[in-house]
Amino acid sequence: MKNIKKKYFFYALILIFILLIKGAVYKDISFDDLKTDYANKHSKFIEIDEMQVHYRDEGTGFPIVLIHGTASSLHTWNDWTNDLAKNYRVIRMDLPAFGLTGPNRNGDYSIESYTRFLKQFLSKIKVDKFYLAGNSLGGNIAWNYAAEYPAQIEKLILIDASGLPTNKPQPAIFKLAKTPVLNSLFLYLTPQFIIRKNMEQVYADDTKITDDLVIRYHEMALRTGNRQAFIDRAKTDFKLGEKANLEKLKSIKTQTLLIWGAQDSWIPLDNGKRMHRVLPNSKLVVLENSGHVPMEENPTESLVVLKEFLNDKN
Numbered sequence: 001m002k003n004i005k006k007k008y009f010f011y012a013l014i015l016i017f018i019l020l021i022k023g024a025v026y027k028d029i030s031f032d033d034l035k036t037d038y039a040n041k042h043s044k045f046i047e048i049d050e051m052q053v054h055y056r057d058e059g060t061g062f063p064i065v066l067i068h069g070t071a072s073s074l075h076t077w078n079d080w081t082n083d084l085a086k087n088y089r090v091i092r093m094d095l096p097a098f099g100l101t102g103p104n105r106n107g108d109y110s111i112e113s114y115t116r117f118l119k120q121f122l123s124k125i126k127v128d129k130f131y132l133a134g135n136s137l138g139g140n141i142a143w144n145y146a147a148e149y150p151a152q153i154e155k156l157i158l159i160d161a162s163g164l165p166t167n168k169p170q171p172a173i174f175k176l177a178k179t180p181v182l183n184s185l186f187l188y189l190t191p192q193f194i195i196r197k198n199m200e201q202v203y204a205d206d207t208k209i210t211d212d213l214v215i216r217y218h219e220m221a222l223r224t225g226n227r228q229a230f231i232d233r234a235k236t237d238f239k240l241g242e243k244a245n246l247e248k249l250k251s252i253k254t255q256t257l258l259i260w261g262a263q264d265s266w267i268p269l270d271n272g273k274r275m276h277r278v279l280p281n282s283k284l285v286v287l288e289n290s291g292h293v294p295m296e297e298n299p300t301e302s303l304v305v306l307k308e309f310l311n312d313k314n
Contacts, residue, residue, distance in 0.1 A: 046125065
């Protein structure tokens with residue numbers, strides 16, 4: 001064990017040297033500074049467990065609640081919101097550990113904790129009946145919430161949702177966050193090229209990854225406390241065990257739409273097919289030209305699928 005730690009330390013020193021030369025050491029960005037750039041007229045803040053939770057509540061009509069994934073923010077839903085707010089009340093938030101909301105006080109980023117958070121949030125803004133959509137981690141939170149509070153969910157939308165084991169190795173950024181010594185370096189060494197590389201794994205079409213998009217993800221990662229929160233979340237064991245998760249999925253009778261990117265390298269299409277087989281009342285739509293975040297990468301195509309589902313009265 002000591003030899004392994006020495007090896008990591010040696011590699012860490014080399015990495016520090018390289019990144020110092022490249023000017024890749026980045027300081028935290030304060031909440032106030034980020035708020036100036038990333039909050040707008042629709043932004044609101046509500047206190048939950050001593051966190052100032054950033055959320056937006058736009059449009060009128062039946063509510064649809066949107067939950068983002070790991071290392072993302074409510075901004076991932078911008079294109080969907082611009083369209084949906086014409087006919088629906090669209091509610092989205094920055095989850096604890098991410099975006100402007102930042103870390104929670106106890107460092108608990110289990111699915112159980114996120115489900116409790118969502119319940120508190122929706123209770124505080126007095127929303128008790130809604131459509132619920134989530135991507136990746138947000139999808140995991142969404143289907144767990146639907147299992148816990150089925151009477152509140154009119155329809156459920158899961159987009160490349162996590163919650164079942166995959167046959168893929170963990171993405172490099174998660175391995176980094178779990179590796180002793182190297183994860184400490186992540187608190188200081190978070191260059192833009194790492195964020196871009198990560199996004200290239202998430203997107204199917206790299207030409208859609210703009211500099212502005214990379215900057216947004218990068219600056220949100222640098223929000224004070226978010227890097228430590230990412231490490232804490234990465235080290236959290238989300239697995240209740242595959243059997244327990246399968247039983248929970250089987251219990252969800254809510255009409256469910258599964259949207260999956262065929263080129264998702266993080267949570268492969270096979271997982272979507274397995275969820276579809278397990279969920280009693282689901283429909284699976286595969287988007288051939290999308291990766292892990294279809295609503296962000298291909299908003300027009302994914303919106304067509306969503307709106308057909310929402311308008312279906314069956």
